[in-house]
Amino acid sequence: MIMPVRDPELAEVRVLTSAFFGSQTPLEEAEKYGGRPYEERPQQKEMAQYVAESLIASENLCIEAPTGVGKSFAYLIPSIYYSLKKKKPVIVTTETINLQEQLVNKDIPILKELMETEFTACLAKGRGNYVCRRKLELTTGNGQSEYLPSNSMVPEIVRIAKWSETTFDGTLADLGFEPQLNTWLCVCCEAVNCFGPKCKKFRDCFYWNARKQWDKANIVVTNHALFLADLKMKMTDDIEGGVLPAYGAVILDEAHQLEMNAAKHLGVRISESGIFTMLNKLYNSSHGRGLLIRPGTEASELRELVTSAFEYTNTFFNSIREYMSDFDDNQKRILKPNIVEDVLTGQLSLLERKLEEYMKLQEDADYKLEITAQLLRCREYTQAVFEFIMMRAEESVYWIETNDNSLKQNATLNYSPLDVAGILKKYLFDKEFPVVLTSATLSVGKKLDFYKKRTGFSGIEKILSSPFDYLNQAKVYIPKSIPDPMDARFEEQLGEYIKKYIEKTSGKAFVLFTSYGLLSKMKQATAAYFEEKGIQLLVQGEGISRSRMIKVFKEDIDSVIFGTTSFWMGVDVPGEALSNVIITKLPFSVPSDPLIEARLEKIRKEGKNAFMEYSLPEAVLKFKQGIGRLIRSKKDTGIIAILDRRIISKQYGRTFLDSMPPCPILIE
Ligand code: SF4
Secondary structure (H helix, E strand, C coil): CCCCCCCHHHHHHHHHHHHHCCCCCHHHHHHHHCCCCCCCCHHHHHHHHHHHHHHHHCCCEEEECCCCCCHHHHHHHHHHHHHHHHCCCEEEEECCHHHHHHHHHHHHHHHHHHCCCCCCEEECCCHHHEECHHHHHHHHCCCHHHHCCCHHHHHHHHHHHHHHCCCCCCEHHHCCCCCCHHHHHHHECCHHHCCHHHCCCHHHCHHHHHHHHHHHCCEEEEEHHHHHHHHHHHHHHCCCCCCCCCCCEEEECCHHHHHHHHHHHCCEEEEHHHHHHHHHHHCECCCCECHHHCCCHHHHHHHHHHHHHHHHHHHHHHHHHHHHCCCCCCEEEECCCCCCCCCCHHHHHHHHHHHHHHHHHCCCHHHHHHHHHHHHHHHHHHHHHHHHHHCCCCCEEEEEECCCCCCCCCCEEEEEECCHHHHHHHHHHCCCCCEEEEECCCCECCECHHHHHHHCCCCEEEECCCCCCHHHHEEEEECCCCCCCCCCHHHHHHHHHHHHHHHHHCCCEEEECCCHHHHHHHHHHHHHHHHHHCCCEEECCCCCCHHHHHHHHHHCCCCEEEECHHHHCCCCCCCCCCCEEEECCCCCCCCCCHHHHHHHHHHHHCCCCHHHHHHHHHHHHHHHHHHCCCCCCCCCCEEEEECCCHHHHCCCHHHHHHCCCCCCEEEC
8 A cells, every 4th residue: 555645854764664674674684583483474564654644644534453473563564754753752642551660671772772863762651550659748747737638647758758869760550559549649640739840849749840851852752641632632722732642653453452451541530539638638637637727717618618628529429328228239321410419519619719818828839739739620520420410511511430449439520522532533533643543353244344434433444364273273062952031040040151262272261241130140150060071160259450460361371360341452372271161141232331321322312223323343353352362473373262152043143143253163
């Protein structure tokens, strides 16, 4: 594919990229620097050419690159050449920290060895990851009882202060222990209380020094959360600024999560605990600490206001809990305004006004800034709670979430845009810079139509073929005797089918569920079997973290994982340890999920079939992610068992089958 070149300077990106992937490619040397042994990968070369053409023609590209293509090199190499010519950074954004680490710690260092051209790259993290030296000084100095709202935080602050003397980047990842969130929030960098270049610590500031690197880098690796937060800032302030440097192109990897991530990060989430944290920073009456313990009548008046704001917050969230107690689910979509009486925003806006008056009287710059920060937070909460209660944000979905228990604790109020496609189109895809979207699973039935519609993408489309020999590497089993999942006998018999297919590989399996309920029933039904066989069963939701489960799973070759949503994607276990993927049910989303419910409703209102337009293609993408866990390299082999007979009994089952890689299918 050759695209017209708008800027003749950029034409060289095409030449350099094809030279890099030509005969005698430097990739032959990659193994010497810790890379994979070289093998010719035509799909990688093809992808690199597509990315190069998209960049030089400034056209968006949506490219499905199945596992094994080697997509990170395929987009990094043209991006590096492009950035050097364009003299602007290219943002590479991913969903998972694993992929960011792979890019920064492995792929980019290898390319630095292999490419003749010099380039710079860095990892951009959100502000909240960096310790703020100024706040650390305040929380460890004489005014500690003002800047640290609880005595119990002191030991952790002492440890953080000691670490700050030796850390190389001042980020949470380097800290070596996990502090309480509220402690970290007292010393981390935040936009609302940063002096920026006027700060006396500016020269040694971890965050601002990192940002200087981002501005100079050719490749800035980041995550979808920071990328979308930056986009949101540019949307609301209508400025070209934001947190990330002015970039020349965006590579959005793991793009299958784009719609979900955009809804999450472009929306608003108000937590009960967030409001308490803000109030505690102002005045924690039980510890006699907080910013407002300073003497004076104004502070004393404000302390009383904070104390009553605590009470009003409690009353407000108690009514939210009471409202939620009528429902079994821990999340509930809100369809009309004023579901509870708004006793909170009046009190918060009074506090905000008084804080503003008080702030103006202050002369100590540090103290004034901290008061201003809480004042701004208070203003944000007032507006957000009011918007939520009145449902004022247009075209939005509103819902409440609580802990998954009968007490309905830790309530959050949420609202998100219903149609992220329109927003992404306006603020991302229609901008002057090119955007490349890539993932192993974007197509449904060999087409990108569903994905494009959901994300608002427009531009060049490409689906690459898989480099794997699925015909010989994988086999699919579909039992036809298993009852339909709608039949009560399904759950009674499912355990036996799981055991039957586990037998075929003596463990070494991921058993993927669509709900915790079914997962825990199947754990009960199969626990004795695993015990008897001496196969370790790792069950999600039993107190072991996902990363720990995967580590144990890789080490204990025969072990089996029972997992839900987060195991369907983003898990990479090459080799024998994962020789079997068992799909218990086709992964249709729960229609009562507030965002899903609202999307389905919108499609129905447009007179379309919500199942065919949304539920089915969305499930197919998740299904592809699930089965994609099995074959991760050319040496992998294994089986996939699909225990949901609807894939063969229902007409729509064809769409799932058509989206599968070409493996032999045994219906038995
Ligand atoms: S510049 Fe901002 S983040 Fe850095 S030390 Fe100063 S206040 Fe903290």
